[in-house]
Amino acid sequence: MRSNDEVVEYVNNLRKKQGMSINELARETGLAKSSLSRYFNKTRGFPVNKVNVFAKALHVKPEDILGVAPTGLKTIDELGMHPVKIPIIGTIACGSPILADQNIIGYTTELFDGQPEGALFALKCQGDSMEPKIPDNATVIVRVQPTVEDDEIAAVLVDDDEEATLKRIKHIGNQVMLMPENTKYDPIILNKENPGRILGKVIKVSYDL
Template sequence: MNSFEVAKRIEQIAKNKEISGAELARRVGTDRSTINRYFKGSRKIPMDEIAKFAEALGVDPVELLIGKEELTKIKNIYPIEEKVKIPVIGKIACGEPILAQENVEDYIYKAPDNLPSGDLFALIAKGDSMEPTIPNGAIVLIRVQPDVESGEIAAVLVNGDEEATLKRVKKSGNSIWLVPDNPKYEFKQVTKDYPARIIGKAISYEKKL
């Protein structure tokens, strides 16, 4: 691997996608000065960083290693499945649709195999209220839908529609409860004093190391 050639490909792709050096550094988890050294060739990019740059730029890691033209030739011989870009939702902008750009803080890329139909987004589980089912820090894949069956885990908007939380939804008659899987937390009943709105069903999760 020619590290400088890889760095120049990264630099060009970032420029084409209007991703600044500072933003690229944030996505990769490093600092701007390190990115600059990579681009200038004064520091080699470690092999284990290639996947991080590929995810940050939304491209195939092989494209960074050999270039888009060579990758296209390979795909023509051995078809490679394109990945689906899924937004990771942060704090919800009041009044904005859940998938509005204002709400997106990052992206993950998944192979289309076994992905459910419909609009998808992801949430990062914060805290241990859904442990052991969903650990703190897990990236949870959500399918957009306005309701779930009783007992299923949903992404729910609370706090005036500005905060998305993951809870198990339990229905009893006309009552709806938001139930944490961790028994040390209390149930919350959905009422006019504690309004909540289901925005999607939790499908699966992955835990980054």
């Protein structure tokens, strides 16, 4: 199976061999030209969950793009890639469980190499505090767990248990520092006066197209 960079190079070379411009590929796939450019420039990971869309546009099989040998595994299922339907969480109702119906604003389907562990939910990112690691409008997949290790990125409930934010975690004594990736933002300190609650660990980032 090809690596991310190899998949990108295969798709880009296939596009060129077929005389297809990025504009034409964007039209055929229904994706934004700017997103395609980022994939081909390798500034964003290739969206494996969209492999069928690219395969149809380029008149090949998804297995061709993924680089599955003809004598080897044939399908995504045989590769151990499992589509998982994940609820997208909006503003979290005060006091309600994370995955309560009133919190769910939609669903996304993601491919995983094997069955993921634990309950999962997704958040749509707003803002640039976690760029370049997590850009604005990205979708993050979060595994529900009450604690994370230092330097891991977590979804944290703040603002009176109503708003979820994404930050890198750093424990200092009895305080928790929520660290942005973007240096123009200041850390958020969680303590008795400004409490918060870890909802889970970010395990995957997908990019809106």
